[in-house]
Amino acid sequence: MYRYFAFGDKQKSFIFPHRIQQQKTLICFDEAHSYENIAFTNFQSLVKSLYEQGRSLVLMTATMPEKLIKTFDYLEPLDFSDFVEPKLRSFDYLDKISIGEEQEDGSFDSSNFQEQVTAIALEEIKAKPQRRILLIVETVKDAVGVYLKLKEKLNPDNLFLYHGRIADQLRPDIYQQIKQRDDNGQPYILVTTRAIEVGCDLNAETLITQICPPENLIQRVGRCNRRGNVQDAKVIVVGDRIPDFLNTLDTEAWNNYRSVLSQLNEFDAEAVGDCIFSQQQVDDYRVLETFSMLHDYVYGSDLTCQGTHEKGVIPTRSWQPSVTLQFIGKDHSSEVDITDEKPHSITVPIERLCGGSEYAHVNVQEQFYDKDQTKWSKRSLRWGSAYNKNILVTIRNEDQIGLCFAHALENYQYDSELGFVDLPKVFIKIASKGTEEKLLHICEKNGEKHKSIISYIKENIN
16 A cells, blocks of 8 residues: 555655556465455455556455455456365364453453363373474463463473564564474474464464454464375364454354354365355445545646645554554563663554553653754654654663653563563543544653643544
8 A cells, every 4th residue: 555655755765656557567465355444445445446557466365255256346266276185184173162251340361261272282292292283362361371381381492472462573583483393394382363374384283273253264274284294184173252352253154153163073164164254344435535535646646635645644454553662671581681772662553552551661752753853753742643643652660760650550571472461551542522533641750740632533434
């Protein structure tokens, strides 16, 4: 999207609008099933626009539902599944294991689920110690819980944890270690989340996964016996229901899906694929209009739409902005000091910082380019649109002069091995009218409270 509309820093030379006019250009979209909501709306617009310009296009996926294929009825469907030899994977669905229960205080207790999943993994390792095992759960909390329980029992050299809230600076190295063991046929057990589903080339021998929508299950199973050279590959699915935050099935579709899984002795991608349920896509007119106006300006030289391009706002996956969360201080596990020059950081949707616990020494700033100093600088968060801000949330576990904190709060115990398991609460969602979402940030400095309110566009307005 950025390249198509020539967005980005000038030094990156985004001249994609020029490049796509070359006749030899072929544009391929892999994992085409992975777009949803705003992202799918944009994906539809982008593909149609390229098609109308006469560009050569390929959309690739193993799990595109029939309803979504009809969305691209102007493209020619090519089904290669009949040419692919089925890969043998024994299958077991343990539907009696509960994924957990919500407590009176609103928290979710999944400790028993973690215990049972750990026990299943230990059984598999005991039966065949030299296996390559992939264990996938749906939350970072469960992944860390299972990982720590396994770590008490297993050789840590063969055990890995990988999820989206491990620092960006560490994840590539972790994946490379796993990939090297996988390529060499060495045993490992990887505890992970859906972060491993797309773009990871692993050939595990056993997959243990929490129940998930059928399209996700097919992707996960694709990481087990991927090359078809494992004679006794095994898939174990656990859980009595799909968590609400990722469920794509209505009641009838869920009952059908559960029935199909219960009857399988070997994994059948076609049977699971038939269970994919696609709700009617609701187009967000604001997303459609933004795309149209940017297209008219970049490709039609319509100067009435120039202002839209200059604002630099284009929703790619969500209207909700993301913020950078970083840690500086002492690593809880290694006692190593993480410095200001090389902080550990992740990117998270801003609303994820509206809940959870408050911690001491958490500072919220915005980064801006100082034209006078010709360099990037920081300042306290100001009122205004979140889209015009580069928001940085910094956690420290030691006293720092001038930082926003309350002395009664605990330090954040950051462990680089486990990642940012908890997210600090730094914003409060406040009542808002119309199409705007508003968040309040309260900063205490030198005994005085300072407030700032930032706004952005609400999601899911029909």
